[in-house]
Amino acid sequence: MKAYIDEHKERFTEELFELLRIPSVSTDSSYRKDVEKAAEFLANQLTKAGADNVEICPTPGNPIVYGEKLIDSELPTVLVYGHYDVQPADPIDLWHTPPFEPEIRNGKIFARGASDDKGQMYMHVKAFETMMATDNLTCNVKFMLEGEEEIGSVNLTSFVQANKEKLEADVILVSDTGMIAKDIPSITVGLRGLSYMEVEVTGPNRDLHSGLYGGAVMNPINAITKMISSLTNEKGEITIPGFYDTVEEVSAADREAMAKAPFDLDAYKAALDIKDVFGEEGYSTNERASIRPSLDVNGIWGGYTEEGAKTVIPSKAYAKISMRLVPGQDWEVISELFAKHFESLAPAGTTVKVTAHHGGYPAVIPTDSEAYKAASNAYEESFGTTPIPVRSGGSIPIVPMFKDELGLDSIMMGFGLNEDAIHSPNESFEVELYHKGIETIALFYKYFAKK
């Protein structure tokens, strides 16, 4: 199969570029048409690659692309999941080249979605083409490609519930994560959950002149800064009552194993241009970003934010606040704890509105399953080294959902790198890993069929 991939790699990249040129931003409704365009592109490519029963399944939101190739009911079945929607590109002005005009510079594809998740998802489509073309498809395969991952996969659960038979499989393959380094492959076996909230603090019923009222009324921005700052303490702990109650502590043994993964703190700080890291006392940087929960303000706004000065006490202030959760934490419970606590923080003279955007459960994947071993063998053959199992700080809420609804574990074969800057300006994806990923995925089928 390697020969076929080498022979067609230019076309594989060109096709990905076509997909990257479609600004399928799911969080902003004005891109709705582009989202549909991306779905059609994938449906066509699946058909071309040889999939049967390809359909664009409508949902109340963005469509889900389905396709399958069932060769033998005796053989194991692989369900491939990926998402074709992307994060917004802003801040636009920080991009060196336009986010939706992909370009290769020093071996990297630069574009929004290059890594998350168009590039990684499309590897599966091309791996499928490769296996079909070289007569190497050794498992049944089903594709489920959604367009709402970046907004919480709001319609995927009901789709899965309504199509349990159609989606029957032995394992789910997901490439929406990263690896430790270009030459150090890793498989993600843990994900953090997510609770994403939005808060609105209202003071006076209208904007006021800060000279005439300053000092006499509670300013909603002053208030929101006090409320938010009290959510974490100087030890880097989250102060919401009950927040840690159900957190499953990771065993000393597992923490030791994690600590073996190569990590260079100085390089980490240098890459981010920061003098110091900050996080929960008693945990390493890797632990803080994977096995421990966190709370981040993702956005804040209120008052006058244009050029110059305006002496105003605004009527309202807003913030988007999200929490990453770890095994044991139920995102819906945490969302309620947050809302209850944040409302209780409202100072005299203010009112508070808290709304939950979306959330997801954390997940841990066993490393002793046939599927994990098949993935491990695949990496060993393509990379020449055994992949390291790692727990990621990111959230892929659909992974625990698949476990609940379909009883299936997801094998997260991620080929992204830290430098990919997903969700940031100048997102990129290594061309070499794009091709190596296609090869590794195809090899997974070979080993998984042998189980």
Place this chain on the structure above:
Amino acid sequence: MKAYIDEHKERFTEELFELLRIPSVSTDSSYRKDVEKAAEFLANQLTKAGADNVEICPTPGNPIVYGEKLIDSELPTVLVYGHYDVQPADPIDLWHTPPFEPEIRNGKIFARGASDDKGQMYMHVKAFETMMATDNLTCNVKFMLEGEEEIGSVNLTSFVQANKEKLEADVILVSDTGMIAKDIPSITVGLRGLSYMEVEVTGPNRDLHSGLYGGAVMNPINAITKMISSLTNEKGEITIPGFYDTVEEVSAADREAMAKAPFDLDAYKAALDIKDVFGEEGYSTNERASIRPSLDVNGIWGGYTEEGAKTVIPSKAYAKISMRLVPGQDWEVISELFAKHFESLAPAGTTVKVTAHHGGYPAVIPTDSEAYKAASNAYEESFGTTPIPVRSGGSIPIVPMFKDELGLDSIMMGFGLNEDAIHSPNESFEVELYHKGIETIALFYKYFAKK
């Protein structure tokens, strides 16, 4: 003169509407042409009213309109100050009618600048016309109308310094303040100073994925909320070291006198739709907003602020923070204290940039001067009641500057009301007070000539 005013009041209002239709927003350079248009309008009106040597004096910023009528060097000279620039109109969508399309509803003129300061400034032009037309001009008069008050009068000081002879006078008249109520006239005898700062907090050198980095690096928005919230304490005091060191405490006697001014706390809260007021312990609401300093965040922004959710740790967070100052406080000293302190608050993993926008000194005006008495008499004749001297929480930095540069006190004959909502959407000005103000100002000249 009253007869003349009554006879021409419709035209007086129409002319003001013309001026209000010009969006002369000084803080936003894109309105530069409108600012010039407003200056030309005033120059023409002064000439029409009978002023001599009318000129539009260029400055490095917006022009200053000058005009004079010198009738007799034996008579006292009144220097009129006003500003024709206005605050931005945003948030636009909260206006019931377009901010630059003035309209009268239940006796109020609604438009940006209706009260602050086009309406109040234009009263002086019409009072001058009235005195000229009815042969009642009893003092020499000079007009100095600037277009940069809302951005700190950045070029006025150098203009005054360069034109000290031309601006020689016995008193300065300013109508850029308010009165207690429609039937309770008051004269502003105190103003707070201002120090307006902008802060930028930088964390990582790029936006980060909050899943992969959340909990491991200092988020600049989390950081800025902690920094800002620490600037004030639960007693409503400002915690910047040295902030209160030079504050002149107001005597118990003066506080008693102030307390006599009618004030209804329930009506105050009801008007703002707040359950409670908040401010420095040990002071009344009126005192908190006039004789005590304050610190307000006028604007804050950072991260993702659009529709939906984005799981990002932004690289930067920003805020505009202003402090109102009282007699004894030097705004340049306070700006330095703020900058030094705020920089010292930067948590590990962040860098901070503080810049000063502009500032102004506080002022207190004697109530035993001839000019104050003339103003008091004028109100008594037009309103039938003696005006109450009050200290305002607002800042008119040029008042202390005039004292320094020209050695002149400013008599602040303000006709605005709290309900005018200056600096807010739906700014308004009472039509009746507009006409009554013209009459009262004209009467000031009568009494001041008798001194």
